[in-house]
Amino acid sequence: MAVKTLTIDDQLISAREEQTVLEAAREAGISIPTLCELHGLGDIGACRLCLVEVTGIAKLQPACTTRVAEGMVVVTNSQRLQNYRRMIVELLFAERNHICAVCVANGHCELQDLGLAVGMDHVRYEYLSPQCQVDLSHERFGVDHNRCVLCMRCVRACDEIEGAHTWDVMGRGTASRVITDLKQPWGESQSCTSCGKCVLACPTGAIFRRGSTVSEMERDRWQLDFIVTAREKKQWII
Amino acid sequence: MSQRIVIDPVTRIEGHAKISIYLNDAGQVSDARFHVTEFRGFEKFCEGRPFWEMAGITARICGICPVSHLLTSAKAGDAIMSVRIPEAARKLRRMMNLAQIMQSHALSFFHLSSPDFLLGMDSDPARRNVFGLIASHPDLARAGIRLRQFGQNIIEMLGGRKIHPAWAVPGGVREALTEDDRSAIRSRFPEEIKTAMTAVGLFKQILKTHDTEARVFGNFPTLYMGLTNPEGKWEHYEGHLKFIDSSGNVVADNLDPARYAEFIGEAVESWSYLKFPYYKPWGYPGGAYRVGPLARLNICKFMGTPLADEELGQFRQMNPGAANGSFMYHYARLIEIIASLERIGRLVDDPDIMHTHPRASAGINQNIGVGVSEAPRGTLFHHYDVDDNGLIKKINLIIATGQNNLAMNGTVKQIAQHYITGPKIPEGVLNRLEAGIRCYDPCLSCSTHAAGMMPLQVQLLSPDGTLLDEARRN
Ligand code: SF4
Ligand code: FES
Numbered sequence: 023m024a025v026k027t028l029t030i031d032d033q034l035i036s037a038r039e040e041q042t043v044l045e046a047a048r049e050a051g052i053s054i055p056t057l058c059e060l061h062g063l064g065d066i067g068a069c070r071l072c073l074v075e076v077t078g079i080a081k082l083q084p085a086c087t088t089r090v091a092e093g094m095v096v097v098t099n100s101q102r103l104q105n106y107r108r109m110i111v112e113l114l115f116a117e118r119n120h121i122c123a124v125c126v127a128n129g130h131c132e133l134q135d136l137g138l139a140v141g142m143d144h145v146r147y148e149y150l151s152p153q154c155q156v157d158l159s160h161e162r163f164g165v166d167h168n169r170c171v172l173c174m175r176c177v178r179a180c181d182e183i184e185g186a187h188t189w190d191v192m193g194r195g196t197a198s199r200v201i202t203d204l205k206q207p208w209g210e211s212q213s214c215t216s217c218g219k220c221v222l223a224c225p226t227g228a229i230f231r232r233g234s235t236v237s238e239m240e241r242d243r244w245q246l247d248f249i250v251t252a253r254e255k256k257q258w259i260i
Numbered sequence: 261m262s263q264r265i266v267i268d269p270v271t272r273i274e275g276h277a278k279i280s281i282y283l284n285d286a287g288q289v290s291d292a293r294f295h296v297t298e299f300r301g302f303e304k305f306c307e308g309r310p311f312w313e314m315a316g317i318t319a320r321i322c323g324i325c326p327v328s329h330l331l332t333s334a335k336a337g338d339a340i341m342s343v344r345i346p347e348a349a350r351k352l353r354r355m356m357n358l359a360q361i362m363q364s365h366a367l368s369f370f371h372l373s374s375p376d377f378l379l380g381m382d383s384d385p386a387r388r389n390v391f392g393l394i395a396s397h398p399d400l401a402r403a404g405i406r407l408r409q410f411g412q413n414i415i416e417m418l419g420g421r422k423i424h425p426a427w428a429v430p431g432g433v434r435e436a437l438t439e440d441d442r443s444a445i446r447s448r449f450p451e452e453i454k455t456a457m458t459a460v461g462l463f464k465q466i467l468k469t470h471d472t473e474a475r476v477f478g479n480f481p482t483l484y485m486g487l488t489n490p491e492g493k494w495e496h497y498e499g500h501l502k503f504i505d506s507s508g509n510v511v512a513d514n515l516d517p518a519r520y521a522e523f524i525g526e527a528v529e530s531w532s533y534l535k536f537p538y539y540k541p542w543g544y545p546g547g548a549y550r551v552g553p554l555a556r557l558n559i560c561k562f563m564g565t566p567l568a569d570e571e572l573g574q575f576r577q578m579n580p581g582a583a584n585g586s587f588m589y590h591y592a593r594l595i596e597i598i599a600s601l602e603r604i605g606r607l608v609d610d611p612d613i614m615h616t617h618p619r620a621s622a623g624i625n626q627n628i629g630v631g632v633s634e635a636p637r638g639t640l641f642h643h644y645d646v647d648d649n650g651l652i653k654k655i656n657l658i659i660a661t662g663q664n665n666l667a668m669n670g671t672v673k674q675i676a677q678h679y680i681t682g683p684k685i686p687e688g689v690l691n692r693l694e695a696g697i698r699c700y701d702p703c704l705s706c707s708t709h710a711a712g713m714m715p716l717q718v719q720l721l722s723p724d725g726t727l728l729d730e731a732r733r734n
Contacts, residue, residue: 155308
């Protein structure tokens, strides 16, 4: 196991070579905001919240998909990064209809937490206020597209861990939507095993248990990592 | 030349409103209207949402009586699920509703209306408010503030927060009360009962010096409607609907609240966003009825608790048959505060409320759910049509203030006719008009939830009905 030495925010850190900058930073107690990343799922670098500055590379790099390298110098929290992060979070809020006060995930929502973390006191962009559907056809769960941020955690949890690949994404840009099977109502999906892993994965109130009322959607997200570790390492660690 | 005098906006009521007074050639008031120009549209944006969310969403209609919407919505949800909720949940919901009635009435009497009575209708308007009251009657003001706070504390203990508690849910409630909360509630009773009794005594004194107000503040015959239990006891959360006439005769009894559409019609006028509900068999506007504290006391046979029953006896003596003057709303409100306190006192010692399973679960077993309860201001209806998955297809809300709309207009007209004889309105009269409306403690943010764009129209009419002038906003 080769070890790499790098600098993150002026801190000298050693990390295993297969680790990402995000993992190395976390181990060193440096927190970087994330959204599409979830322990137990493969990383796709989609949300861009974890962007960091790497000396010698002009473009910003997503910490969740960038491997550590010997002598790397990383900055995670410059003013420029803070500005971008706030912008990203504001754009997420402006893109769909996130009404925290009446949301099932209020108080347990990663998007809401991010809003706080980046100091979003208001949204500077015009709200798109799209017409989005709520699909309650599944007997145990529901999906409300008003609250989806297209992080694809549900897609990956279903594909990588459960192996059903019920979820996918259709459309482009702001018209993108997560779908079940070939855009069937969720309740009619033949591939869905009703395992509920997508419910565990979803960071917002988009996927929820039927019958949930305001603020009731709490999730045991660690269970996904637990299953993956158990499967891959034969270790059952809670 | 006919003239129109506009008072805009009316102060110290919840929400916004406008009054137009129509004068005839002789300079006398021929008509007066109470316009509601606020537009909200709740009914529209609830469409397409899961019905479980309705309690949380509709509670946001109002920051003054969110609990009423919460409970009524949860009841509509119970109906969709076809469940009989656990006894603990039923009693806890009742307790929260009583706390809500108490705190809202305390706000209406102590903070909003008593400055008029105690500082005088003609006193300086800059001082005629709760701050003026604190300066002139510090003990009373402090006691009133504490009484309201007690109601809010109970709501907070049950719901986890003072405003917008997301606690009542279809099927029951989320959490029961703790033992600590019970003792905290018990310890406040002696003080709060004393405050309520002082206030009711004070109001009886006020009545003696406010004879004109009692006579001309909405003193006319209408029907009265409210919930009552099978024995005719004062009710606020369940039971059936009853209508009586202005002499106290029963017009209809044992009406199933869920079938409200069979006996309540909703008229619309181009000059207000507030709908005009009426008793269908009597037509519009002949079927005008009043709801709220006055109506609940008029229709019930007894209150069911000793102190409140004693006060009801005196109230009846003063108003044989039925109380028809809206000034009596204040009196009725104070009696309801006493009743609520006494009933909370009983509930808090009821072992049923400590059960730890206060929530039933079920799927969608009915496509229609109607929830009805008594909000502080009167009977509140939530009607949801859902699809087989539980998504709202259509909702209809009938709000207390709306049901008092016809009576509020009548009150404005009666006061204007009594006090105005020319084109000028002295300050004292202006305040009397507002005070007349405040009898109903109207909450306009609630009642203008209705959907559909209605253009605002202002008309100036001559005595023979020809249009002299018109202003429109589309
Ligand atoms: S439904 Fe939830 S998990 Fe799936 S993409 Fe949307 S926000 Fe992410
Ligand atoms: S967390 Fe790295 S891009 Fe989303």
